Amino acid sequence: MQRALADALGDPGLRVVYAEQDGGLPLPVGSGSVAAVERDGRRFAALVYDPAIVDDPELLDAVCAAAAFALENESLHAESQARLAELHSSRERIVAAGDAERRRLERNLHDGAQQRLVALAMQLQLIQATIRRDPTSAEALATAATDELRLSLKELRELARGIHPAALNWGLASALESLAARSTVPTAVTCEVTDRLSERVELAAYFVACEALANIAKYAHATAASITLSRTDEGVAIEIADDGVGGADAEVGSGLRGLVDRVEALAGNLLVTSPAGAGTVVTAELPLV
Numbered sequence: 001m002q003r004a005l006a007d008a009l010g011d012p013g014l015r016v017v018y019a020e021q022d023g024g025l026p027l028p029v030g031s032g033s034v035a036a037v038e039r040d041g042r043r044f045a046a047l048v049y050d051p052a053i054v055d056d057p058e059l060l061d062a063v064c065a066a067a068a069f070a071l072e073n074e075s076l077h078a079e080s081q082a083r084l085a086e087l088h089s090s091r092e093r094i095v096a097a098g099d100a101e102r103r104r105l106e107r108n109l110h111d112g113a114q115q116r117l118v119a120l121a122m123q124l125q126l127i128q129a130t131i132r133r134d135p136t137s138a139e140a141l142a143t144a145a146t147d148e149l150r151l152s153l154k155e156l157r158e159l160a161r162g163i164h165p166a167a168l169n170w171g172l173a174s175a176l177e178s179l180a181a182r183s184t185v186p187t188a189v190t191c192e193v194t195d196r197l198s199e200r201v202e203l204a205a206y207f208v209a210c211e212a213l214a215n216i217a218k219y220a221h222a223t224a225a226s227i228t229l230s231r232t233d234e235g236v237a238i239e240i241a242d243d244g245v246g247g248a249d250a251e252v253g254s255g256l257r258g259l260v261d262r263v264e265a266l267a268g269n270l271l272v273t274s275p276a277g278a279g280t281v282v283t284a285e286l287p288l289v
Helices: 002-009 057-130 135-163 166-170 172-182 199-220 254-264
Strands: 015-018 033-039 042-049 187-191 225-231 235-242 269-273 280-287
Touching: 002 015, 002 042, 002 057, 033 057, 042 057, 057 135, 166 172, 166 199, 172 187, 172 199, 172 225, 199 225, 199 235, 199 254, 199 280, 254 269, 254 280
Parallel strands: 187 225
Antiparallel strands: 015 042, 033 042, 225 235, 235 280, 269 280
């Protein structure tokens, strides 16, 4: 573009200086005259030219207008490409997360409840074989079988909670209270929203809180945490804060990255504020969809 503009104005020394994010212009030392390249109040760049060569103000204005139009198009194209790339990445992460979750469920079922149920079936066969000739042994086997069944039911409930938390059947506020009660870090809950929300919003808010509390327990070294559910102009916001070591990054690790995808899928926003040594605040803003 610089070469084309220099040819259009007949100034071989013309330079294009691109604006910084704050609109400032890093002009070179010994600059000539400067003409801003703007469109709808937005500054894209500036032309640094030799006023002794370029002496036609109308031509200069026309060139600046054409440059602004071209740069705006380029900026919009770059922005759309970046959003498209992020959309592809998000879809890939969602598919990968779904595959990983299915593998986790299969592994947990195979290694946990399935093996316990197989052992339970064998114990029932032994009970059947010994109940008449050795009632005492059969009673001990029945007790062991009962324990195995109790553990199997507990594991299945834990798996079911990860798929769809039953606590949400009584509303988001109740589910958050239940989640906080199970947290290993003392967690206070404040719910300014007590009416029911859509299932998608309640699930997203619940899993944001669930993942945030899991991270607090694993990494934060915190002594206290809080969950706050509040109204916003467009919907609701859920905030999970702790007094831990900070340093969390939504771009690192699949947990927070997965939450970003879940929230953005509802046209919401997830913000992680985590300065080192000053705790972490995870905030999800969700529209009422």
